[in-house]
Amino acid sequence: xxxxxxxxVCGGTGCESSKSDEIYxxxxxxxxxxxxxxxVQILKTGCFGLCEKGPIVKVLPDESFYVHVKPxxxxxxxxxxxxxxxxxxxxxxxTSDSKANKAMENLDFYQKQFRIVLRNCGVINPEDIxxxxxxxxxxxxxxxxxxxxxDDVIAELKISGLRGRGGAGFPTWLxxxxxxxxxxxxxxxxCNADEGDPxxxxxxxxxxxxxxxLIEAMAxxxxxxxxxxxxxxxxxxxxxxxxxxxxxxxQARGYGLLGKxxxxxxxxxxxxxxxxxxxxxxxxxxxxxxSLEGERGMPRPRPPFPSVKGVxxxxxxxxxxxxxxxxxxxxxxxxxxxASIGTEDSKGTKVFALTGKIxxxxxxxxxxxxxxxxxxxxxxxxxxxxxxxxxVQTGGPSGGVITADYIDTPIDYAxxxxxxxxxxxxxxxxxxxxxxxxxxxxxxxxxxxDESCGxxxxxxxxxxxxxxxxxxxxxxxxxxxDIEKMKKIALGMSKASLCGLGQTAPNPxxxxxxxxxxxxxxxxxxxRCPAGKCKDLTVYEIISDKCIGCGLCxxxxxxxxxxxxxxxxxxxxxxxxxxxxxxxxxxxxxxxxKK
Amino acid sequence: xxxxxxxELKKLRESKQKEMSLRxxxxxxxxxxxxxxxxxxxxxAKDAYxxxxxxxxxxxxGNVTVKQTGCMGxxxxxxxxxxIMPEMPRIIYGNVNAQVARDIVRKHVxxxxxxxxxxxxxxxxxxxxxxxN
Ligand SMILES: Cc1cc2nc3c(=O)[nH]c(=O)nc-3n(C[C@H](O)[C@H](O)[C@H](O)COP(=O)(O)O)c2cc1C
Ligand code: SF4
Ligand code: SF4
Ligand code: SF4
Numbered sequence: 001x002x003x004x005x006x007x008x009v010c011g012g013t014g015c016e017s018s019k020s021d022e023i024y025x026x027x028x029x030x031x032x033x034x035x036x037x038x039x040v041q042i043l044k045t046g047c048f049g050l051c052e053k054g055p056i057v058k059v060l061p062d063e064s065f066y067v068h069v070k071p072x073x074x075x076x077x078x079x080x081x082x083x084x085x086x087x088x089x090x091x092x093x094x095t096s097d098s099k100a101n102k103a104m105e106n107l108d109f110y111q112k113q114f115r116i117v118l119r120n121c122g123v124i125n126p127e128d129i130x131x132x133x134x135x136x137x138x139x140x141x142x143x144x145x146x147x148x149x150x151d152d153v154i155a156e157l158k159i160s161g162l163r164g165r166g167g168a169g170f171p172t173w174l175x176x177x178x179x180x181x182x183x184x185x186x187x188x189x190x191c192n193a194d195e196g197d198p199x200x201x202x203x204x205x206x207x208x209x210x211x212x213x214l215i216e217a218m219a220x221x222x223x224x225x226x227x228x229x230x231x232x233x234x235x236x237x238x239x240x241x242x243x244x245x246x247x248x249x250x251q252a253r254g255y256g257l258l259g260k261x262x263x264x265x266x267x268x269x270x271x272x273x274x275x276x277x278x279x280x281x282x283x284x285x286x287x288x289x290x291s292l293e294g295e296r297g298m299p300r301p302r303p304p305f306p307s308v309k310g311v312x313x314x315x316x317x318x319x320x321x322x323x324x325x326x327x328x329x330x331x332x333x334x335x336x337x338x339a340s341i342g343t344e345d346s347k348g349t350k351v352f353a354l355t356g357k358i359x360x361x362x363x364x365x366x367x368x369x370x371x372x373x374x375x376x377x378x379x380x381x382x383x384x385x386x387x388x389x390x391x392v393q394t395g396g397p398s399g400g401v402i403t404a405d406y407i408d409t410p411i412d413y414a415x416x417x418x419x420x421x422x423x424x425x426x427x428x429x430x431x432x433x434x435x436x437x438x439x440x441x442x443x444x445x446x447x448x449x450d451e452s453c454g455x456x457x458x459x460x461x462x463x464x465x466x467x468x469x470x471x472x473x474x475x476x477x478x479x480x481x482d483i484e485k486m487k488k489i490a491l492g493m494s495k496a497s498l499c500g501l502g503q504t505a506p507n508p509x510x511x512x513x514x515x516x517x518x519x520x521x522x523x524x525x526x527x528r529c530p531a532g533k534c535k536d537l538t539v540y541e542i543i544s545d546k547c548i549g550c551g552l553c554x555x556x557x558x559x560x561x562x563x564x565x566x567x568x569x570x571x572x573x574x575x576x577x578x579x580x581x582x583x584x585x586x587x588x589x590x591x592x593x594k595k
Numbered sequence: 596x597x598x599x600x601x602x603e604l605k606k607l608r609e610s611k612q613k614e615m616s617l618r619x620x621x622x623x624x625x626x627x628x629x630x631x632x633x634x635x636x637x638x639x640a641k642d643a644y645x646x647x648x649x650x651x652x653x654x655x656x657g658n659v660t661v662k663q664t665g666c667m668g669x670x671x672x673x674x675x676x677x678x679i680m681p682e683m684p685r686i687i688y689g690n691v692n693a694q695v696a697r698d699i700v701r702k703h704v705x706x707x708x709x710x711x712x713x714x715x716x717x718x719x720x721x722x723x724x725x726x727x728n
Contacts, residue, residue, distance in 0.1 A: 002682060002707050008714055041708060046672055046689050046715040058716070060684040113668075113719035122630055122667030122675070123721070133604070134611035135723045142601055201633070208632045209665015240633050256598025264600045329722070362670035365719065379718075 003041045005082055010056040011044035019071060020044070020055040026074030027057075031082070040082045047360055047381040053093065066091040112378050114341065115365045116349050117325040121209030126244050129251035132212040138257055140331035141216050144223060145265040148331075150180055153224040159335030161347030162327075166192055166283075166320030167398065167425055167500075169346075169413045172327075175317060178307040180225040182315040187227035189218050190292070190311060190318040193234035193241070194276050194283035197396030198447060200427035202351040203321035205363050207234070207241035210325065211248035215258065215271065217327035221317050222269045229270060231311065233288050236275040245273060280397070280451035284499050285318050287453070298453045299499035320425065322351055342368035346412035350423065356393075356430035357384045369410040372402060376430060387432040391515070395424030397444045397451075398504035400511025401437065420511045422504075436533035437516040438523055442470045444508040448501060459502025462493040466509065473520065475536040476527040483513065483520060532594050535579045539595050542583075544569035546591035553583035553592065625659040625680040625704055629691075630673065632666030638673035639692055646693035650700040659704060668718050675715065678703055689715040 009024045027042045048056045053067040057077065064087050066077070073091060080086050115121075124131035132138070144153055157173035164170045179187060191214060195203040207214065218230045234242055249271055252258040260268045274292050276282050282297040289311050291297035310316020326348060330338045339347050346368035352375065355361050359381035366375060372392060376382065383389050391401040400421035402409065409415050416423050431440065449463040466489050469482045490506030497503045513520060522528045529537040542553070542562070547569040554562040554570060561577050564570030572583070584592045599607065627647055631640050647661050667675050672689025678699060679685050686709060688699060695713055702708045 006684060006709055008716075011712070043709050043711045043714055046669075046713075048716045114722070115719045116722060118668065118719075119722055121632075121665040122677075124664060125628075125662050126665050127663070130607070130611050131615075133608050134615055136608075138604060139608070142604055146601055205632055205634075205666040205668075238633075240636070254597070255604075257604075259598075261598075263604060333722075360669070360671050362672075362718075363666060363668035365668070 003039060005040045005062075006060040007040060007042045007077070007082075008045040008058045008060065009043065010048045010054055010058075011046065022071040023055055023057065023069055023074055026071050027078065030075045030078040034078050034083060036078065036082050040078075053378075057091075059087075062087065064088075065093045067093045112370060112374050113365055114349055114367050116329050116338075116341075117206060117322050117351050118209065118363065118365050119329065120213065121205060121363075124210070126209055126211055127247050129212060129248065129255065132210070136332055137212055137328070138216055140328040141219055141257070142263060144220050144331055145263055145267055150224040150226070153220065153331065154180065156331060156335040157327075160326075160330045160338040161335075161342075162323065162330060162338065163346065163413065164320055165322035165326075165350065165425065167395075167422070169423060172319065172323055175307060175319070176221060176224055178305070179315045179317045182308055184226075184315050186229075186312075186314045187222075187225055188311045188314055188316040189221045189225070189227050189230040190288070190306075190316055191218060191230070191232040191234075191321060191324055192283060192285065192288060192318055193232055193238070193321050194278075194288060195235065195238075195321070195425065196278070196280035196283045196451070197425055197427045199353060199355050199429050200396060200425055201353050202363060202426045204238050204241050206321050206325050206351070207238070208244055211241075211245045212252065213325045213328055214245070214321060215248055215252050217324040218271065219258070219262065219269045220327055220331060221319070221324075223267050225315070225317055227317070228268045230272070231292055232271060232273045233276055233282075233292055234273060235278040237278050242273060242275070249273075279453075280447070281453045281499070281501050284501060287499065288318070289316070296453075298455050299501075301498065322426070343410060343412045345414050350411065350426060352426045352428040354380050354428050354430065356428075357387065357432040357435070358382070358430040359384055366411070368412050371408050371410055373407045375411075375428070376407070380430065383430065383432050387434065390431045390433055390435055391437070393421075393429040393431065393440065393508070394427065395422035395507070396427045397448045398422060398500065398507055399424045400507050401431075401440070401515060403515045420507070420514055422507075434531055434533065436474075436529050436531035437512040437519045438470065438474055438529070439531075439533045441509045441512045442467070442474055445470060445505065448505040452501060452505075456496075456498040456502065458493045458496040459498070459505065462489045462497075463502065463505055465489055466493075466506065470509065473523050474529070474534040476523065476534075478520075478524040480524060482524070487513075528595070538579050538581075539574070540572055540577060540579065540581070540584055541593050541595070542570050542572055543591050543593055544571075546589055548589055548591070550589075552586050552588070556582050556586050558582065623658055623660050625656075626678070627659060627661045627699070627704075628664050628677040628679070629661065630665065630667050630669075630675040631663035634666055634670045635673045635675065640674035642693045643674045643676065643691045643696040646696035647700065650697045651704075654700065654705065656700070656704065669715055672715050680704065683707060685717075687715045687717055688713045 031037050055069050057066040057069045080088050154177050162172045281287050282291050284299050286300040287297045306316045306318050342348050349365050349367050351365045364379050391403045393401050413423050445467050449467050452459050454460045472478045493506050494503050522530050549567040561573040584594050651659050669675050674691045676688045676691045698710045702710050
């Protein structure tokens, strides 16, 4: 048996799944009644994203992509597409509004994702250098070594418009050029694979899926700036990435792509892995350098910048994993090609780790300028359990929240900054109506206070004081003065802290204050947590009119603080209640209220 | 192979590309590719891997290769598996536990029927032209 066609019906939870069920059944019966059951297999699939255009049906091998399909369209799809071999034109997805199409004009596709950094992830075997080579791997290095001067490389990078993906967005060509221009007997290239943001794992996945792209990029940089040695600084908690890197380096050495006289060009370059202990501050470049040198991982004042005085006091280029992974493609396909993707001030793509209350959590790579709405709904498949989108947190502990009002903001460095957040390294945490914004701010501040190295007072003392105030607010002990105090401390920290950690630590607080001041006020003035998240402010009560006295909650309560006669309304002993919420979730009669 | 020259690297690339595109006619013409990033492994990719190997051996299928790759990005549907074989569209399966892995061998590879409820869509098009599989 062999089918000629396959019809895939989106069965995701994002779109109207009841409809897609009906479509699926109608397709099956249409295929049956038209007697083409053995020609076409009809299947339900996982979510395609693009839920606002759902329900979606895709036909293979033609790759026809039908949107807004209705159950009554089933017969037409079978009659036209399967029997007569003609696409149902009116149902086809109109690709003209897709951003990424700009770069791929002649290609008709519906995907919002565009993979440069992740081009090989999920495609090649990361432990086989030949597969990387077959997909144009080391072609950029060949070209650079045989045809380009260091100045040519810098010029190409400048045309590309590539900016650092580690957080600050510094132009990569400029960083390389600064380092290249410094005279020195020894220079270094460094890869920052510390990836400390909670919720972020883009760099880990890139290294695990495509380690050679990093090696190739670092060799190109070394040639460009005049270095012959490099370090990959990676956290020890990433054993799989480390192992794959080791294998990749070994294979590259075997082919002479690392070592002496690479590709017969006379250029020498080799690499070493240095393990970090996983302190967030060690991702900061000067602390990373200190840690690399065997010192305690504490930031140092800048200037001097690493481009002048880096590892062991020598000029050093330090870039983020994702920044590196773009480099071979830029040199292989040209800076102009790269610059055609994205927006005026932000070129290329950005990888995000989409987590939180989202249906399709995962790693996404989109052209810069893609809107948050496209990421949340078209790729992410919308909010879990049909809840309401509240905000997205970007930039980790240095970033902020973006609210529903700004969901159509194009993602680029400048727009995010204008909204009080930052691009950051790519963590993107989706929050819904059940998330409390004061609690979110507290979570991040708690993280930075914990991770502060303690070298300077504004961060060490300021952070602690602010956290204390926030904790008071979530416990219902806050006053209106506290908000003003926090703002003042924030200003001090951002101005006087030595490194980015302390300078940006107040951002989540400032950002949530800016967009969700009402929530802070509810905590302070009404002693109420609107999202019902802050335990000390939450009260569970049994509504006696609704309670039928089934006793389920009493049996489940971990501290046995619910009592009542059989078939009589029960009551909660508020003194003993630990606010675990179990009674609220088990009651089948909605008789437990949460306030 | 030892140290490469520019010319040899180019030749190696061409021959590997050819090898990969000629897959259909070589004796190993079915490819099962399992996402083995941290997320895939955490979700049970290793179980799926051994189930594939067992089931293939049980059916004496010598024309199938099982190999690993990195994360495809579909973390909500890990473990993910791609199946490439003649006369069938390239298919990505998600939530592949040991049972689904066996189903894939029996239904997809042997029966040429796709396994319902586990097909997922490729998240993005490929920017590398002609390279690889
Ligand atoms: C507290 C702190 C943590 C940082 N953590 C990281 C990190 O984990 N990974 C990273 O690439 N950059 C991190 N950075 C940014 C680096 O200092 C540096 O800007 C970056 O590695 C430069 O690379 P790029 O130009 O390619 O972005 C961090 C900065 C600060 C202030
Ligand atoms: S700002 Fe914080 S992390 Fe940075 S040097 Fe000062 S104390 Fe250390
Ligand atoms: S589970 Fe609900 S209905 Fe049953 S006793 Fe508790 S509150 Fe009353
Ligand atoms: S919230 Fe938890 S501790 Fe409190 S009454 Fe309900 S089940 Fe018992």
